[in-house]
Amino acid sequence: MKKWFFLLLILIAVFIEVAFLGSFRIFNAKPNLLLILVVIASLSFELRWAIFFCIIAGALKDIFCADAFCLNALMFALWSFLIAKLSREITIDNYLVSTILVFFVVFFSDIVIRLVFAYSGKYVPLGIFLRIAFLESLYTMLVAPLVFKIVKPEFYSSPFA
Amino acid sequence: MFNLKKKSLAYFFGVILSLLLICGLIPALRAPLLNISEYPLKFLALIKNELSGIVFYHRNFVQNERMKKEADLLRQKINTLREASLENARLKNILRFKQNSSYKVIAAAVIGRSPDSWSSIIIIDKGSYNGIRPGMAVVTYLGLAGRVIETTESTSKIMLINDPDSGVSAVGQRSRQEGLVSGTLGNHLIMRYLPKDADIKVSDVIITSGLTDKYVKGLLIGRVVEIGDEFSGLSRYCLIKPAVSLSNIEEVLIIIP
Numbered sequence: 405m406k407k408w409f410f411l412l413l414i415l416i417a418v419f420i421e422v423a424f425l426g427s428f429r430i431f432n433a434k435p436n437l438l439l440i441l442v443v444i445a446s447l448s449f450e451l452r453w454a455i456f457f458c459i460i461a462g463a464l465k466d467i468f469c470a471d472a473f474c475l476n477a478l479m480f481a482l483w484s485f486l487i488a489k490l491s492r493e494i495t496i497d498n499y500l501v502s503t504i505l506v507f508f509v510v511f512f513s514d515i516v517i518r519l520v521f522a523y524s525g526k527y528v529p530l531g532i533f534l535r536i537a538f539l540e541s542l543y544t545m546l547v548a549p550l551v552f553k554i555v556k557p558e559f560y561s562s563p564f565a
Numbered sequence: 566m567f568n569l570k571k572k573s574l575a576y577f578f579g580v581i582l583s584l585l586l587i588c589g590l591i592p593a594l595r596a597p598l599l600n601i602s603e604y605p606l607k608f609l610a611l612i613k614n615e616l617s618g619i620v621f622y623h624r625n626f627v628q629n630e631r632m633k634k635e636a637d638l639l640r641q642k643i644n645t646l647r648e649a650s651l652e653n654a655r656l657k658n659i660l661r662f663k664q665n666s667s668y669k670v671i672a673a674a675v676i677g678r679s680p681d682s683w684s685s686i687i688i689i690d691k692g693s694y695n696g697i698r699p700g701m702a703v704v705t706y707l708g709l710a711g712r713v714i715e716t717t718e719s720t721s722k723i724m725l726i727n728d729p730d731s732g733v734s735a736v737g738q739r740s741r742q743e744g745l746v747s748g749t750l751g752n753h754l755i756m757r758y759l760p761k762d763a764d765i766k767v768s769d770v771i772i773t774s775g776l777t778d779k780y781v782k783g784l785l786i787g788r789v790v791e792i793g794d795e796f797s798g799l800s801r802y803c804l805i806k807p808a809v810s811l812s813n814i815e816e817v818l819i820i821i822p
Contacts, residue, residue: 421680422688429812432750433682468677470684470714470724517683526729528683532751540682 410445410457413555417441418464432532433539435547436510438465442480443506443548444555446487447497458484479516483509499552507545511537659816662706668781670704670818671695676720685728685748687711689817692719700779702820708785708808709733709773710817721819725811726786727754734776735786740764743774746786746805753804754787763801765792771805781820 417437425434438461445457462477469476487505490496496505514537521528618625663670673695677688691697693716701713703723711725724731727748735746735756742763744756759765769789775782791804 418680422677425680426678429682432812436681438680465680468680468686468688470679470686470722470728470730476681514683517681521683521729527747527755528729528750532749536682536750 407449407453407457410441410449410555411460414438414441414457414461414464418461418468421465422468430543431535431539433536433543435544436513436540437544437547437551438462438476438480439483439510439513439544440506440548440551441555442483443487443502443509444552446484447491447502448556451485451488454484454488455481475517475520479513483513499549499556502552503545503548506548507541510544511541514540655816658706659818662704662818669821671697671821672816672818673697673721675815675817683750684730685711685725685750685811686714687723687725687814687817689721689723689819690719691819692716692721694718696821697721697819701822702773702780702784703817704784704820705809705814705817707810708787709780710809710811710814712779713819723817725814726807727751727811733780733786734774735771736774737765737789738770738772739766740769743776744803746771752806753790754807755802756789756805757795757800757802759801759803761794761799761801765789765801765803767792778822781822 421434421437425437428434441461442458445454445461448454449457458480459477462480463474465476465480466474487496487509496502514533518528518533518537659672663672671691673689673691675687676690679686697713697716699713699716703710703712709726711723711728711731713721714724715722725748726733726746727750729748729750731748733746734743736743740763742759742765744759744763746754746756749755756765756771767789771786771789773780773782773784773786785808787805787807789803790806792801793803794801
């Protein structure tokens with residue numbers, strides 16, 4: 405995959421998230437397109453490039469979020485590193501495993517965010533947190549095959565698919 | 566001759582009687598006959614329709630295509646007009662608020678929302694060039710919506726009151742009971758730090774207290790829908806249904822102090 409094309413995809417995903425996904429929320433949860441791209445980047449590029457793309461994606465997300473601290477940029481880079489390491493241990497280069505991986509990545513990201521909230525004194529009731537975290541993970545997992553199909557069609561020709 | 570006449574009379578009376586009999590019977594027979602003939606008639610009408618459908622297939626097809634196009638066009642026009650009408654109503658409300666309000670306000674349209682699910686932030690199309698500064702209160706004609714947290718030259722970020730990071734000093738309009746209203750990311754806001762003997766009831770109106778300079782006094786926040794005790798047991802909280810529908814704001818007003 406061309407690097408400039410992936411950068412363009414990140415930009416498009418950010419604009420879709422900011423401008424359109426607000427209308428597709430289910431109980432305040434919306435699909436996390438950028439985390440899907442993080443998974444794809446980690447499986448498609450060399451580690452240094454993957455981390456570079458993930459930092460860009462996280463930084464762009466942080467620009468539109470309220471937190472001054474660049475939490476997403478750091479978290480995306482960390483996910484990229486962990487997924488790249490994991491892909492050396494087990495085969496995740498097919499769309500089914502990657503889709504399940506997306507679910508867990510989004511869910512654990514939400515848990516990290518919850519911990520940061522707790523640390524910074526923000527109050528989100530546990531019920532609401534679990535509802536949003538689960539729905540967001542599920543929603544993103546359901547959207548992921550569509551993104552894979554557009555960005556990484558070779559997943560579908562994998563013998564494990 | 567007499568015989569002929571007699572025969573003719575007999576015929577005549579026979580005909581008259583038959584006619585009378587038929588006339589008397591027909592109304593009684595009409596309903597059952599019509600009932601019996603309903604199904605054959607329906608069947609024949611169906612065959613006729615099907616035959617005319619086959620015979621006039623091309624004409625019907627062309628007509629159907631044309632009507633489909635017309636229906637789509639009309640549906641689109643209805644949608645456009647409905648959207649214009651809704652926008653018109655919203656803008657009228659904003660204009661009325663602007664005219665009646667004692668504050669100086671700037672109207673702005675929402676152009677984006679926070680990309681994550683963990684904050685409630687909107688982006689508007691007015692910025693520092695239009696006189697907007699961080700900390701200014703944001704309202705709609707229904708009540709308080711949030712406050713400006715960041716501005717660029719032409720855009721601003723607004724933290725809505727249902728963001729967990731938001732805190733608004735508020736009072737009950739009836740009892741003047743003070744508390745801190747913050748967001749929960751859910752449908753309701755939470756008013757915390759109420760004393761155990763707080764005079765607060767369901768459906769009480771909650772307004773801004775004006776204790777901080779961020780929000781002017783008296784802006785409507787919402788109504789109390791539930792009251793409960795905090796986990797610690799030391800204080801109480803109440804859930805508030807916000808007056809503004811925060812999930813679908815399209816236009817806002819920024820209050821210039």
